[in-house]
Amino acid sequence: MGPDLWNANYDELLEIPLPKQVQLTGFADDVAATIVADSAEETELLVWSTIDTVEDWLEQHRLKLAKQKTEMVVLTRQKRFPKPFKVDIGETTLTSTRALRYLGVMIDDKLSFREHLESACIRASKTVSSLSRFLTNTIGPRTKKRRVLLEVVHSILLYGAEIWADILKQKTYRRKMAAVQRRGALRVTCAYRTVSEAPVLVIAGAAPIDLLAFERAKLYNAKMNGDNSNEARARLKKETLCEWQNRWTSGEAGRWTERLIPDISVWLSRKHGETDFYLNQLLTGHDQFNAYLFKMSLHPTPTCKYCPDKIDDAEHTFFECDRWKDYRSSTEEIIGARLSPRAW
Incomplete structure (x- = not known):
């Protein structure tokens, strides 16, 4: 019941009275304060007020604010707004950062x-x-x-x-x-x-x-x-x-x-067949085809070794080359259809 008891107790923090420009958001033991202000001076006052109020509530419940872990980021388009923005809180100086991580x-x-x-x-x-x-x-x-x-x-x-x-x-x-x-x-x-x-x-x-x-x-x-x-x-x-x-x-x-x-x-909806290293050579055309090797500057010519007047790419090797005619014929006999790219 630890988390439930913690939430029941800690939920009171989110309901403490604060200025209307301040909103608290809690998750586990982390609390984010969103403060809306029109100037750097007003922002500083609201930060002081918010931290003092939160710190008082924590002390009443025998808890302590980890000021050294407190981070601040300023979202503004005002060119005259001081960057980085600093607020002195007791002996600790809270300095705004360019970015902070909250809930990942x-x-x-x-x-x-x-x-x-x-x-x-x-x-x-x-x-x-x-x-x-x-x-x-x-x-x-x-x-x-x-x-x-x-x-x-x-x-x-x-x-x-x-x-x-x-x-x-x-x-x-x-x-x-x-x-x-x-x-x-x-x-x-x-x-x-x-x-x-x-x-x-x-x-x-x-x-x-x-x-x-x-x-x-x-x-x-x-x-x-x-x-x-x-x-x-x-x-x-x-x-x-x-x-x-x-x-x-x-x-x-x-x-x-x-x-x-x-x-x-x-x-995506097919119920059969899985791809592997060898099948993907057909599906992508990237493998020991002379046309591909020639493109990668790994072979002197893109033509087929067995069909000198043909470009040796995936389509030629699997669907046209005479070297693999017997394998292709036996496959077509088994499936009862002629192999072609659009037949897949």
């Missing part, structure tokens, strides 16, 4: 959430690096288990997305997060690191990170407006998939993969 979210003085995104990308990158040590291309967990590990990366990147999702409309911020997500998706699909973002996300079955953030923000707003959470969640997932499909169809990257997987919903 970095709140900066411009409310741009740039520091939060950079911090999230750094932590997620370390997670991806750790996963990469045992998620090698040819051995390790199968695709379904790898997708679960990718969700760990998503949970780090999308923490608090309900309040900062809109900033991903700026390409700079989106690219930073997308780069980390792409690295995680490469480990899920066992694909070459040269595969671009769009195709590797489709193969991994992971929607782009900005669409996932927008979906979370919309779901939060729907709950605040009283919408049924299950219906709202289903509707928003459908909207995310629709936007993802539009990007996939109209994009420039991964056109060979798009020929094989034109409909994302069909690919």
Whole structure:
């Protein structure tokens, strides 16, 4: 009953009389004071008043304010407002910082959430690096288990997305997060690191990170407006998939993969088959194909060894090359259909 007794006792702190410009918000034993003022002088007076009132209540309940852990950030567009802003509280000087962390979210003085995104990308990158040590291309967990590990990366990147999702409309911020997500998706699909973002996300079955953030923000707003959470969640997932499909169809990257997987919903809802290192060579076209090796400056010509007048790419190797005709014929006999990119 410890947490319940603590909440019952500590809840009184949030109801103590304070100036109307001050609002207290509590979580566990952390309290955030939001103060609205028109000048630096008024701000200083309100900070003094708030801390004195809170400190008096804590002393009455045999508690103590940790002034050395108290942080302050000033949100203002006034050019004449002193930066950093300092307030002397007894023997302690409280100095405003450019950003502070509250409940896991970095709140900066411009409310741009740039520091939060950079911090999230750094932590997620370390997670991806750790996963990469045992998620090698040819051995390790199968695709379904790898997708679960990718969700760990998503949970780090999308923490608090309900309040900062809109900033991903700026390409700079989106690219930073997308780069980390792409690295995680490469480990899920066992694909070459040269595969671009769009195709590797489709193969991994992971929607782009900005669409996932927008979906979370919309779901939060729907709950605040009283919408049924299950219906709202289903509707928003459908909207995310629709936007993802539009990007996939109209994009420039991964056109060979798009020929094989034109409909994302069909690919995601399939009940059979898992991708691996070898299958992804067909799906991405990145492997020991002369056309790819020539592009990477690793082979003198892009033509096929067995068909000198043909470009040796994934389509030629799997669907046209005479060298593999017998394998292709036996496969077509088993499935009862002719192999072609659009038949997948």
